[in-house]
Amino acid sequence: MAYLDNVLVFVRVVELGxxxxxxxxxxxxxxxxxxxxxxLEKHLGARLLNRTTRHLTPTEQGRVFYEGAKKILEAVRDAEAAVAAVSGKPRGTIHVTAPLGLGRRIIASGIPEFRERYPEIEVRLRLSDREVDIMREGIDVAFKLGVLEDSSLRLRGIMDCERVLAASPAYLSRRGEPQRPEDLITQGHDCLLLRFPGAREYFWTLQTEEGPRKFEVRGPFDTDDGDVLTGWALAGHGIINKPRFEIEPYLRDGSLKVILPDYPPTPVKLAAVYPHRNLQDPKLKLLVDFMAERCQRMIGDILNTRR
Known part of the structure; x- marks a missing residue:
């Protein structure tokens, strides 16, 4: 097993640099x-990595070994999954990622319950609103609010989530309430944006009489944390574009108000995304099934409180 551990470390070093x-x-x-x-280098009698101060890159021998090592690790994972399927006792570790809002409200709180049901499965959760490279970062499943663009990944749709534009009464009293999407730009409204390398929230896509339209909105500041955006909106600093379930309590108590209700943002799909090789992994299927049901139930409960 020590040799496989060494191989795994080498593969992750190559992938993460x-x-x-x-x-x-x-x-x-x-x-x-x-x-x-x-x-591993001593065992193989070859130097596998070129070492610089900040970065490691594979040598020619390292590139050859890396391609073979990936196949070895995938074969081991497949074999473990097959044994678990036959024995009916899935075990092992699942690396999971989710956006901050969804992760904090629903995914994280469900992991202890999942662990109680399946005590031989360990879950490693990472929360981030940035776009995570699933393959490069060794993620087994990502719960995403967005669009699947990488065709090498598989997607299991969970539900469509309504999004709304919202601002605090204090902000609307000070700046006025926009009546049409164009007002966001012509009236210079402060739109609070989720931004990070690779982010696509430099514009908002709203549903209009002509169909979906992109509006290049602007604001005085931005962040890579969606919950920070909500905090800024609550403090009266601008307008946010958020999944409704994330801010429903604030809409219900009046801390935030939906604006442009006739021109809502396009809905966002909640889905589980995972590498194709994980399709038949029993422990992954158990987790995705568990979280899909949990998301549908909890988001439904949150939204139903307003009816």
């Missing part, structure tokens, strides 16, 4: 990661 990132992904120290790569 440095020992620190690989160590964090595997929950080991950079020093341990470095020693395992050195043990």
């Amino acid at each position: 440095n020992l620190s990132s690989a160590g964090r992904a595997l929950r080991i120290s950079p020093a341990v990661a470095s020693n395992r790569v050195k043990e």
Whole structure:
């Protein structure tokens, strides 16, 4: 097993580019990661990595070994999944990611219950509103609010989520309430944007009489944390574009008000996204089934409170 551990570390180093990132992904120290790569190089009698101050890149031998090593690890995962399917006792570790709002409200709170049902399955959860590279970062399943663009991944749709534009009464009293989408731009409204490398929220797509239209809105500040945007909106700093379930309590108590209700943002799809190779993994299917039911039930409960 030690040899496979060394192979796994090497693969993650190549994919993530440095020992620190690989160590964090595997929950080991950079020093341990470095020693395992050195043990592998000693075993193979070849240098696998070119080392610079900040980055590691594979040598020619390293590239050849990396391609073979990926197949070895995939074969091991497939074999483990097959044994679990036959025994009826799924076990192992699942690496999961989700956006902050969905993750904090629904996914994270469900993991202890899932663990109680399946005590031999461990879940490693990472929350981020940035676009996560599932393949590169070793993620087994990502719960996403968005559009699938990578054809090498599989998607299981869970539900469509309504989005709304909202602002606080204080902001609307100070700046006036827009009546048409164009007012967001012509009246210079402060639109609070979710931004990070690769983000697509530089514009908002709203539903109009002519169909969906993109509006290049602007604002005085932005962030890569959707909950920070909500906090700014509550404090009267601008307008947000959010899934309704995330801000429904504030809409219900009047802290926020839906604006442009006749021109809502296009809905966003909630889905589980995972590499094709994980399709038959029993433990992954159990987690996705569990979280899909939980999301449908909890989001439904949140939204039904307004009816």
